[in-house]
Amino acid sequence: MATIDGLPPGLILIVGALLVPLLRGRLRTAWMLVLPVVGFAHLLMLDPGVHAAVELFGYTLIQSRVDRLALVFGYIFYIAALLGVIYALHVEDKVQQVAALVYAGAAIGAVFAGDLITLFVYWELTAIASVFLILARGTRRAYRASVRYLLVQIGSGVLLLAGIVLHQAQTGSIAFEHIGLGGPGANLIFIAFGIKCAFPLLHNWLQDAYPEATVTGTVFLSAFTTKLAVYALARSFAGTEMLVWIGALMTAFPIFYAVIENDLRRVLAYGLNIQLGFMVVGIGIGTELSLNGTAAHAFSHVLYKALLFMSMGAVLFRTGTCKGSELGGLYKSMPYTTAFCIVGAASISAPLFGGFISKSLILAAAAEGHYLITWLVLLFASAGAFYFSGMKIPYFAFFAHDSGKRCEEAPRNMLWAMGITAALCIGIGVYPDPLYAILPYQVNFEPYTTMHVVTQLQLLLFSALAFAVLMRTGIYPPELRSTNLDSDWTYRHALPKLVCALTAAVSRTTAQVGSAWAAFFSSSMSRLYRYHGPQGVLARTWPTGSMALWVMILLLAYLVAYYL
Amino acid sequence: MAHPDKARPRGDKRYWLDERRNVDKIYYGLLIVCGALATAELFYEKHAHFAAENWFAFYGIFGFIACIGLVLTAKELRKLLKRGEDYYGDD
Numbered sequence: 001m002a003t004i005d006g007l008p009p010g011l012i013l014i015v016g017a018l019l020v021p022l023l024r025g026r027l028r029t030a031w032m033l034v035l036p037v038v039g040f041a042h043l044l045m046l047d048p049g050v051h052a053a054v055e056l057f058g059y060t061l062i063q064s065r066v067d068r069l070a071l072v073f074g075y076i077f078y079i080a081a082l083l084g085v086i087y088a089l090h091v092e093d094k095v096q097q098v099a100a101l102v103y104a105g106a107a108i109g110a111v112f113a114g115d116l117i118t119l120f121v122y123w124e125l126t127a128i129a130s131v132f133l134i135l136a137r138g139t140r141r142a143y144r145a146s147v148r149y150l151l152v153q154i155g156s157g158v159l160l161l162a163g164i165v166l167h168q169a170q171t172g173s174i175a176f177e178h179i180g181l182g183g184p185g186a187n188l189i190f191i192a193f194g195i196k197c198a199f200p201l202l203h204n205w206l207q208d209a210y211p212e213a214t215v216t217g218t219v220f221l222s223a224f225t226t227k228l229a230v231y232a233l234a235r236s237f238a239g240t241e242m243l244v245w246i247g248a249l250m251t252a253f254p255i256f257y258a259v260i261e262n263d264l265r266r267v268l269a270y271g272l273n274i275q276l277g278f279m280v281v282g283i284g285i286g287t288e289l290s291l292n293g294t295a296a297h298a299f300s301h302v303l304y305k306a307l308l309f310m311s312m313g314a315v316l317f318r319t320g321t322c323k324g325s326e327l328g329g330l331y332k333s334m335p336y337t338t339a340f341c342i343v344g345a346a347s348i349s350a351p352l353f354g355g356f357i358s359k360s361l362i363l364a365a366a367a368e369g370h371y372l373i374t375w376l377v378l379l380f381a382s383a384g385a386f387y388f389s390g391m392k393i394p395y396f397a398f399f400a401h402d403s404g405k406r407c408e409e410a411p412r413n414m415l416w417a418m419g420i421t422a423a424l425c426i427g428i429g430v431y432p433d434p435l436y437a438i439l440p441y442q443v444n445f446e447p448y449t450t451m452h453v454v455t456q457l458q459l460l461l462f463s464a465l466a467f468a469v470l471m472r473t474g475i476y477p478p479e480l481r482s483t484n485l486d487s488d489w490t491y492r493h494a495l496p497k498l499v500c501a502l503t504a505a506v507s508r509t510t511a512q513v514g515s516a517w518a519a520f521f522s523s524s525m526s527r528l529y530r531y532h533g534p535q536g537v538l539a540r541t542w543p544t545g546s547m548a549l550w551v552m553i554l555l556l557a558y559l560v561a562y563y564l
Numbered sequence: 565m566a567h568p569d570k571a572r573p574r575g576d577k578r579y580w581l582d583e584r585r586n587v588d589k590i591y592y593g594l595l596i597v598c599g600a601l602a603t604a605e606l607f608y609e610k611h612a613h614f615a616a617e618n619w620f621a622f623y624g625i626f627g628f629i630a631c632i633g634l635v636l637t638a639k640e641l642r643k644l645l646k647r648g649e650d651y652y653g654d655d
Contacts, residue, residue: 141654259638260646332579367613375614383627384634399581406576450608455617458601458624465598466631468591477639483651484642492652 004042005051008063009074010109010122012039013081017101021094029089032097036082039108043074050114059174062114068440072295073111073231075438076302077104079424080223087310087417088216099132100220107224111231116164116174116189119232123160123196126225127153133217134209142212148492149209153225156195163188179236190237196229197280198273200249204488206273207257211265211322215313218265222272222309223302230279230298239286247284248374250277251381257486258388262479264322264397265312268305271348271389274381275301281378282362285369288441293361295439300354300428304347307421308393311341314410314418315397324392324479329402337410338398340418343425345390349382350460353429357436357447360456364445382456383463390460391467396479598624 016035023031052063081104088100106129110122127150134146167185168174179186191202198206210221237243251274258270275297282294314337315330316322331338347353359382366375409415428435436443470476485493531538580586602621612618619625649655 144654255634256638256641257645259635260642331581332577370613372614379623379626380630380634383630387631387634402582451610454601454604454608455623458598458621459627461594461598461601462624462627463631465594466628466635468594470632470635472591475639476635477642480646481649482642483647483649484645485647485651486645 004045005047005049005064005066007042008052008109009039009043009046009112010105010107011063012042013101013105013108014125017098017105020097020101028097032085032089032101033082035101036078036085036104040075040078040082043071043078046071053114059117060115061118062176063109063118064112065114065176066112068438069231069235069291069295070111072299072438072440073227074108076227076299077108077111077224080104080220080302080306081108083306083417083421084216084220084223086420087219087313087414089413090411091214091216093136095132096136096214096217099129099136100217103129103133103220104224107228110228113176116160116167116176119176120157120160120164123228124154124157126228127157130221130225133220134213136217137212137214139212145209145212148488149205152195152205156192159188159195160192163190163192176235178238181237181240181242190240193229193232193236194246196225197233198226198229198250198276199246199280200253201487203250203254203273204486207254207266207269207486208488210269210272211263215317219306219309219313222268222305226272226276227298227302230276230283230294233280234283234291234294238283238291240284243280243284244371244374245284247277247280247282248377250274250280251385252277252377255381255384255388257484258384259392260477260482260484262324262481264324264327264393265309265316267324267388267393268308268312271308271385272301272305274385275305277381278359278362278378281374282365285362285365285371287365287369289368289445290362290365292436292439292441292443292445293358293363293365296358296361296435297355299435300347300358300425303421303428304344304354304425307340307344307347307418307425308389310414310418310421311337311344312393312397314414317414318407318410319405323481324396324400325481327397327403327405328400329398330405330407331398332402333405333407334398334409336415337418338394340415340422341394341398343422345386345394347425347429348386348390349456350386350390351429351448351453351456352426354425355429356456357429357432360447360452361443361445379459383459386460387463387467391464395467 013035016031016038020028020032046064046066048066048068050062050065054061054063081101084100084104088096091097103126106122106125110119110126113119113122131146131150131153134142134149163185164174165185167179167183167189170183170185179189181187181190195202195205206226210218213221233243254270254273258267258274261267261270279294279297279301282290282297284290312322314334315327318334319327319330321327343353347355349355349359363375363378363382366378410418432447436445467476530536533539602624605621610618616622
C-alpha cells in the first residue's frame with residue numbers, strides 16, 4: 001500500500017496526459033477514458049493521512065494529504081474529468097486533449113497538496129493548462145479573452161506566492177491548514193483565493209473568459225478552477241465572518257446581469273458565480289452543517305453546471321451560435337439535448353434533483369445561525385438562479401419563438417456525456433445518502449420533509465409563474481445583441497482610456513516644452529547673431545580715428561566734471 | 565408563451581407546443597399547481613426559524629415578487645449598462 005499512498009493523486013492525469021500525443025485512434029480514446037477511472041480507483045484505495053512528503057531546501061513538501069474534505073473534491077474532480085473526456089471524444093485537437101487532462105490533474109494535485117508551496121505550483125499549473133482551452137477556439141475574441149484570463153490567473157498566483165512568503169516569515173509555517181485572516185501574508189493568500197473564487201469585483205475574468213472557450217473547453221473550465229478556490233477557502237478560512245457577506249453579495253448581484261445577458265453560456269457563467277456565492281456563505285458560517293453544505297453543493301454544482309454547459313455547448317456546436325436572440329425552437333431538432341438541459345436546470349434546486357439536497361444544507365445552516373438578511377438574500381438568489389438558469393436558458397434556446405434553425409441532434413458522445421451527468425444529477429437528488437456519507441462531517445439532515453419540499457416548490461413554481469406572467473404580458477425584456485458593462489470595464493475600457501489620455505497629455509506637454517525651448521533658443525541665437533554676426537554692431541571693425549575721438553570726448557567730459 | 569413562428573420552414577411537422585391553446589394549457593396548469601402548493605401549507609405543521617416563514621405562502625409570494633422585481637430592475641439596468649456587441653473592439 002505504501003507505493004499506492006505515495007503516488008501523488010494529480011500526477012496520474014498529468015503524466016498520463018503527456019502520453020496522449022504519442023497515441024492514435026482508438027488507443028488514444030481508450031487511454032484518455034482510462035486515466036480518470038484509474039485516478040478515481042486510486043483515491044478509493046488511499047488511506048487517510050500524510051503521504052509523499054519530500055524535504056526540499058529545509059521545507060517539507062507534502063504531495064498527498066488525504067482527508068475527508070480533500071476526498072470529496074478529489075472524487076468530483078475525477079468524475080468531472082471523465083465526463084469532460086467523454087463529451088470531448090469527437091475533438092481531434094491534441095493540444096486541447098493534453099491541456100484538459102493536465103488542467104484536471106493540476107486541480108486534483110492542488111486539492112491533495114499538504115503545504116502552500118505545492119499548492120502554489122499546482123495553482124499556477126491550472127492557470128497555464130486551462131488557458132489553452134480558451135486559445136483553442138481560434139478567434140481573435142478568444143485570443144484576447146485568454147490573455148486577460150491568463151493575466152488574472154497568474155496575478156492570483158503571484159499574490160498567493162507573496163502571501164506564502166510573508167506568512168512563512170511571520171509564522172514559520174507553510175502548512176496548508178486553517179490560516180484565518182490577520183497577518184499581511186494571510187490576507188494576501190485570502191485575496192489570491194478570492195480572485196479564483198470570483199469574489200465581487202474580482203469576478204469578471206470568469207464571465208469574460210469561459211464563454212469564449214471552445215465548446216468542450218468550457219465544460220472543463222466550469223468544473224475545476226473555481227471549485228478549487230472554494231476548497232482552498234474552506235480549508236484555510238472556514239468560519240471567517242466576512243465570507244458570509246462576500247458570499248451573499250456574490251449570490252445577489254450577478255443575477256441582474258444574467259437576466260439581460262444574451263450569450264447563453266455567459267448567462268451560465270453568471271449562474272456559476274451565484275452558486276459559488278452559496279458555497280462561500282457556507283464557508284463563512286463555518287459550522288459542520290454549513291461546511292458539509294459547501295462540499296455537497298460543490299459536488300452537485302460541478303455536475304449540473306457541467307450538464308448545462310454541455311447542453312449549451314451542443315447547441316453552439318450544431319448551430320454555431322449561443323445567443324438567445326438567434327435561437328429558439330431547437331427542441332424540434334435536438335430533443336435529447338433539450339431534455340438533458342431541463343434536467344440540468346431542474347438540478348439547480350428542484351426536489352429530486354442534485355442542487356436541492358446540497359443547497360438546502362447551506363440554507364439550513366444560515367437559518368440555524370439566524371443570519372436573517374443572508375438567508376433572505378440566499379432565498380432571493382435561489383429563486384432568481386432558478387428563474388434565469390432554469391427558465392431562461394431552456395426557454396430561449398429550445399422553445400420561445402421558432403428561429404427556423406433546423407440542425408442535427410448532438411453527436412453521440414456528447415449525448416452519452418449529458419446522459420450520464422443527468423443520471424448522476426437525478427441519482428444524488430433521489431438518493432442523497434452516498435453523497436452525504438462522503439462529506440467532511442457526520443450529516444444529520446433530512447432534505448425531504450413535507451415543509452421543505454412544499455416551500456421550495458412554492459419558491460420555484462411561483463418564480464416560473466412570474467416568468468410566464470412577464471412573458472405573456474410582454475414586459476419581459478427581449479434578448480438583444482449587446483455587451484453589458486461589468487467590472488471588466490475598468491481594465492478593458494477605463495484604464496486603457498486613462499493611459500491613452502495620460503500618454504497624450506505627457507506627449508503634448510513634452511511637445512510644448514520642446515517648442516518653447518526651441519523658440520527661446522532660436523530667438524537667443526538670432527539676437528546673438530544680430531549683435532555679434534557678420535553684420536552685427538559689436539562685430540564691426542571700427543576705425544582707429546573714431547576710437548581716438550571717443551577717448552578724447554570721454555577725457556573732456558572727465559575734465560569738465562572735475563572742474564564743476 | 566410561444567410567439568407566432570413565422571420562421572418555421574414550410575412542410576415542417578407541427579408540434580404540440582406550436583398550438584397556442586396548448587401553451588395556454590401549460591400556463592393555466594402552472595397557475596393551478598401554484599394554488600395547490602399554497603393551500604398545501606394548511607395541512608402540515610410548520611417548523612420555522614424566522615417569523616416570516618409562518619406567513620401564508622411566504623416562499624411562493626417571496627419568489628414571485630423577487631422575480632418580478634428582479635426583471636424590472638434588470639430592465640432598468642440595461643439602460644445604464646447596455647452597449648454595442650463589439651463595444652470593446654474584440655471582433
